[in-house]
Amino acid sequence: MTGPVTPSSGRLQPLGLSDVRISGGFWGERQHVNGSASLEHALGWTERAGWVDNFRAAADGSASARRGREFSDSEIYKLLEAAAWESARGGQTPGATADLVATVGRAQEADGYLNTAFGAPDQPARYGDLEWGHELYCYGHLIYAGIAHARAGMPDLLDVAVRAADHVCDTFGTNGNDGLCGHPGIEMALVELARLTGEQRYLDQARRFVDRRGHGRLADIEFGRAYYQDDVPVRDATTMRGHAVRALYLACGAVDVAVESGDDALLDTVITQWESAVARRTYLTGGMGSRHSGEAFGDDYELPPDRAYAETCAGVASVMLSWRLLLATGETRFADLAERTLFNIVATCPAEDGRSFFYTNTLHQRVSGDIPNPNVPHPRPTGSVRAPWRTVSCCPTNVARLLSSLGGYLATKDSAGIQIHQYADADISTTLEDGRSVALKMRTDYPRAGTVTVEVEEPPDGPITLRFRIPPWARSSATVTGPDGTEHATAGARTLEVSRSFRAGDRIRLDIPVEPRWTAADPRIDAVRGTVAVEHGPLVLCAESTDLPDGVHVDAIQVDPEAEPVVNGEYVIVPGTLTKTPDGDWPYQKSGAGRALSRHHASIRLVPYHHWANRGPSTMRVWLPV
Amino acid sequence: MTGPVTPSSGRLQPLGLSDVRISGGFWGERQHVNGSASLEHALGWTERAGWVDNFRAAADGSASARRGREFSDSEIYKLLEAAAWESARGGQTPGATADLVATVGRAQEADGYLNTAFGAPDQPARYGDLEWGHELYCYGHLIYAGIAHARAGMPDLLDVAVRAADHVCDTFGTNGNDGLCGHPGIEMALVELARLTGEQRYLDQARRFVDRRGHGRLADIEFGRAYYQDDVPVRDATTMRGHAVRALYLACGAVDVAVESGDDALLDTVITQWESAVARRTYLTGGMGSRHSGEAFGDDYELPPDRAYAETCAGVASVMLSWRLLLATGETRFADLAERTLFNIVATCPAEDGRSFFYTNTLHQRVSGDIPNPNVPHPRPTGSVRAPWRTVSCCPTNVARLLSSLGGYLATKDSAGIQIHQYADADISTTLEDGRSVALKMRTDYPRAGTVTVEVEEPPDGPITLRFRIPPWARSSATVTGPDGTEHATAGARTLEVSRSFRAGDRIRLDIPVEPRWTAADPRIDAVRGTVAVEHGPLVLCAESTDLPDGVHVDAIQVDPEAEPVVNGEYVIVPGTLTKTPDGDWPYQKSGAGRALSRHHASIRLVPYHHWANRGPSTMRVWLPV
Numbered sequence A, B: 001m002t003g004p005v006t007p008s009s010g011r012l013q014p015l016g017l018s019d020v021r022i023s024g025g026f027w028g029e030r031q032h033v034n035g036s037a038s039l040e041h042a043l044g045w046t047e048r049a050g051w052v053d054n055f056r057a058a059a060d061g062s063a064s065a066r067r068g069r070e071f072s073d074s075e076i077y078k079l080l081e082a083a084a085w086e087s088a089r090g091g092q093t094p095g096a097t098a099d100l101v102a103t104v105g106r107a108q109e110a111d112g113y114l115n116t117a118f119g120a121p122d123q124p125a126r127y128g129d130l131e132w133g134h135e136l137y138c139y140g141h142l143i144y145a146g147i148a149h150a151r152a153g154m155p156d157l158l159d160v161a162v163r164a165a166d167h168v169c170d171t172f173g174t175n176g177n178d179g180l181c182g183h184p185g186i187e188m189a190l191v192e193l194a195r196l197t198g199e200q201r202y203l204d205q206a207r208r209f210v211d212r213r214g215h216g217r218l219a220d221i222e223f224g225r226a227y228y229q230d231d232v233p234v235r236d237a238t239t240m241r242g243h244a245v246r247a248l249y250l251a252c253g254a255v256d257v258a259v260e261s262g263d264d265a266l267l268d269t270v271i272t273q274w275e276s277a278v279a280r281r282t283y284l285t286g287g288m289g290s291r292h293s294g295e296a297f298g299d300d301y302e303l304p305p306d307r308a309y310a311e312t313c314a315g316v317a318s319v320m321l322s323w324r325l326l327l328a329t330g331e332t333r334f335a336d337l338a339e340r341t342l343f344n345i346v347a348t349c350p351a352e353d354g355r356s357f358f359y360t361n362t363l364h365q366r367v368s369g370d371i372p373n374p375n376v377p378h379p380r381p382t383g384s385v386r387a388p389w390r391t392v393s394c395c396p397t398n399v400a401r402l403l404s405s406l407g408g409y410l411a412t413k414d415s416a417g418i419q420i421h422q423y424a425d426a427d428i429s430t431t432l433e434d435g436r437s438v439a440l441k442m443r444t445d446y447p448r449a450g451t452v453t454v455e456v457e458e459p460p461d462g463p464i465t466l467r468f469r470i471p472p473w474a475r476s477s478a479t480v481t482g483p484d485g486t487e488h489a490t491a492g493a494r495t496l497e498v499s500r501s502f503r504a505g506d507r508i509r510l511d512i513p514v515e516p517r518w519t520a521a522d523p524r525i526d527a528v529r530g531t532v533a534v535e536h537g538p539l540v541l542c543a544e545s546t547d548l549p550d551g552v553h554v555d556a557i558q559v560d561p562e563a564e565p566v567v568n569g570e571y572v573i574v575p576g577t578l579t580k581t582p583d584g585d586w587p588y589q590k591s592g593a594g595r596a597l598s599r600h601h602a603s604i605r606l607v608p609y610h611h612w613a614n615r616g617p618s619t620m621r622v623w624l625p626v
Helices: A025-048 A051-060 A072-088 A096-107 A135-151 A156-172 A186-197 A200-212 A244-261 A264-280 A312-329 A332-346 A394-404 B025-048 B051-060 B072-088 B096-107 B135-151 B156-172 B186-197 B200-212 B244-261 B264-280 B312-329 B332-346 B394-404
Strands: A020-024 A411-414 A417-420 A425-431 A437-444 A451-458 A464-469 A479-481 A495-500 A507-511 A516-521 A531-536 A539-544 A557-559 A566-568 A571-580 A588-590 A598-608 B020-024 B411-414 B417-420 B425-431 B437-444 B451-458 B464-469 B479-481 B495-500 B507-511 B516-521 B531-536 B539-544 B557-559 B566-568 B571-580 B588-590 B598-608
Touching: A020 A025, A025 A051, A025 A072, A025 A096, A025 A394, A025 A425, A051 A072, A051 A096, A072 A096, A072 A135, A072 A394, A096 A156, A135 A156, A135 A186, A156 A186, A156 A200, A186 A200, A186 A244, A200 A244, A244 A264, A244 A312, A264 A312, A312 A332, A312 A394, A332 A394, A332 A464, A332 A539, A411 A425, A417 A437, A425 A451, A479 A495, A531 A571, B020 B025, B025 B051, B025 B072, B025 B096, B025 B394, B025 B425, B051 B072, B051 B096, B072 B096, B072 B135, B072 B394, B096 B156, B135 B156, B135 B186, B156 B186, B156 B200, B186 B200, B186 B244, B200 B244, B244 B264, B244 B312, B264 B312, B312 B332, B312 B394, B332 B394, B332 B464, B332 B539, B411 B425, B417 B437, B425 B451, B479 B495, B531 B571
Parallel strands: A417 A464, B417 B464
Antiparallel strands: A020 A425, A411 A417, A425 A437, A437 A451, A451 A507, A464 A495, A479 A507, A516 A531, A516 B588, A531 A539, A539 A598, A557 A571, A566 A571, A571 A598, A588 B516, B020 B425, B411 B417, B425 B437, B437 B451, B451 B507, B464 B495, B479 B507, B516 B531, B531 B539, B539 B598, B557 B571, B566 B571, B571 B598
């Protein structure tokens, strides 16, 4: 199986990248840009920034000064993973990757240790700073890159990964160093390596790392131990907290351990954490992490749009977690969140040309920023314009590996048939459990329109069930029409299905009404009180100053949610007013005093949130005052 | 003159600590607790934390490992400054301070260099990390401590300070190191030293440091150069930005340089920055700095109550800046902000017993925290409970020096008479410019009540003017009544005055109507849309879970601003409801859907914000949903 996650049990089975090939449309375009532009772009920057040279220096034992942050090795590994998935899906692998694999291999020490920032004569000692050193975290990405290479038919990097994993098991096993990494990530990699190789020791070591966390073995840093989830054992925690990417990677690893161990209690715990985070700590966009300080989840309902951190990597991690929970449980709610996060975080990160990226994904930009200097890595995660590269460039590489493997996240199979979770132009071809083959061709303009057709290209013998996920906002009125014209619809159903024998050329049509709609927030989300947002199918929309009269700021907008939003070409239009508020010397006044200097009616144009800032610096807001 | 700021010119002249003695009431009580408890408490902690030992080690050349952050020397200096003002105002100086002064002196090197974190054989080199090293910043506090000691009649520490200042001028002068400190602060200290000693070179060096900043000489760190105001020269900047304490200390220094140089353009620039920050970047409490990340001012109108940083030190620095601007211009608006900040930030920091402190001053606490471990420094600035000490304990020492010198911030004089800016029980006795003596006794229950009486104890020969600042919220209806019963009142006037000859025993009565009132925010402050606050005289009020039925969270509160708030004993009562919102699995729903699970009417009790968390951990909010 060529996908990234291959559980040995679970309600649904994944389809690999060779089974599901995205052929065009919204995601096909992004996969194409990713493979043809972003990968080369990012590999070029890792060279320019000296991060590849770090491996060369480690391989040669030369004394050149190391460049980049302590975790920069992991960006190389993520790009190697992306290149492997790109190859597995039938795309082009950038030419540099074979050399890169060899360089990485040469940098590995005899005992399997591999990190360019530690352990050499002039460097800090191995494992002397588990809080911040990221050594085990980097192995996690190395191991995943090795797995992806092996699944794409290129075994060299897997050898390196296995040596590193063996070194980790030897060093951090039962009688070894009883520490753990300040950044989770290795857990899921070890489980997947166990799945690939059949070696139990990797799974055992993953479980050990999961179980060690939460007992205060790491230092009580300024952010608190919650930052790296070392405050409460994962089995006892009731919600997601601390650094969002760390929390979500840990949850992925915990699900993997639970699934491979039949540890239902652990799985249930993670589901409880997911439920709590989704109900109280998630942005409308699916973004997670509301605090810049510590890149962290905030308290329940602490979701300020203007200071949303919503790191792209947390979005990627959330999709990874949702996918694991979907496979384990078969529950569509996990695919619902994945869809929201894919369209509104993952798709927002890269520019249309795939050569600049958002790191944070704010829902309200008050000040229109500057275009970053294209010649130096941007020193900050924030900004109202995407940057070509950053001193911390975890997000472009993370999005690259997700986009290149995205085919693996669309559909699953079980004993009854095929389940389609995400809608895209894709060719699906797989073998069911009972040995029957099936091939389907899915075509759609989703998310612009809600019609999805599935043509049966190769029907299996006998009946199968094709099941379609119905997004929550469409559950009252979605329909599916079988090849015989029979319409299936159940108001409120999470899925609709057609269950029958098919002939080649049979078509099934899914109709999801994709209309723009007003959305309001729980009153406990103080930061958006008195505002509404507009969603359109799975897309969150936003107002951008680019679409306002010259000199008008998005903060002048007020809208009337009594009126219906209307689709007009590329825009959704809502009626509203533009209000000019007079400046004063103190912004707090006797309650009830009116303050508008001028107010006039206007049609407010909204664009998909993922599209924002593609037309240059702007101010922007998702939540619009009523 | 025994006050902290002694400009050689300006619209108003300060009165020293020997001229204005706070005798009781709101501030007298806090001054007493500060002198009798907080100073000893803090000095004890600097010993326990090893920060005094750092000086001993530096003095002895011993190799004991240094403890504390790179700026911990400055906490000792701030406590020495506080102890000196305490002595100057007639209080007790803690016994340890004489020894401490000697220890500090012994730690100074032959060339005047003094810092326990740099320059010794095992330490980083002097001035090798101007961005973060805080060496010049620490001199700033040393110099101020030396000045305070000299003004309290204890010259020893001034000798140390002068040697350090000379070393700075030698090292960072015209032909020397052209760098500047990542943390402003030394500028105002050098100006004040020039005022005390008459040495022009200190003023020149202060001007040099002010002028050097803003040209990108410091590194472009992740927070950006705005963090330490090295993004734009102070003369070109139009608002406050970056780290709030740094921005405010720099502004203080710039005002001092401007005043001593007759540089009106520089003074006007700082006033413009102040106006902009006050109109768009200041909390209702007077708190400044809305970002945890970088402890920084946010964008205009970015004032989230639940993530208000509003560092206590920024409040102290804001009072220092307001005072300088008041002296320079005579404009009461600066005293207005100082009053707000004193009652709602400075008074909020220490617990009633003066032995634990807030560092940040949030306006909305969603989660009631734990009582900090009293035996170890708290590793974080945040929390819903005051902490006895922190690894970064700048705030307790800063409040200590402000409270001990607070008498110097109440009143001024000019050629016409006395101006009273802040109301407190205080005995005022000074000599006017023309040599006439005057003594006044001010008594009041302010801020609980708005009557202030001033008894003339020693009348000057001939007429003088006693002028009283009228807070903005009282300008429509305040009155002042002279000894002959004549009532003076001008609706909207910023000051009221009595101008005449007085006899001993004459009484003037000021009546400021102190009623609770509803306050609303500028609609551009998104984070408090749809809410109101209640103020009572100069006090901001808040709702605390301590005053709600068991298990009810402050987020259940809704209030009706149509009704009048009513004073009831210690509380102000407003009518409202307590609403229970049902939990869902996703916090965003179709606009217009109702959500209350239950709702019942309640009288909501409000307490002064400065009082919050004095009754144990709680949830709290200032801005109440309508």
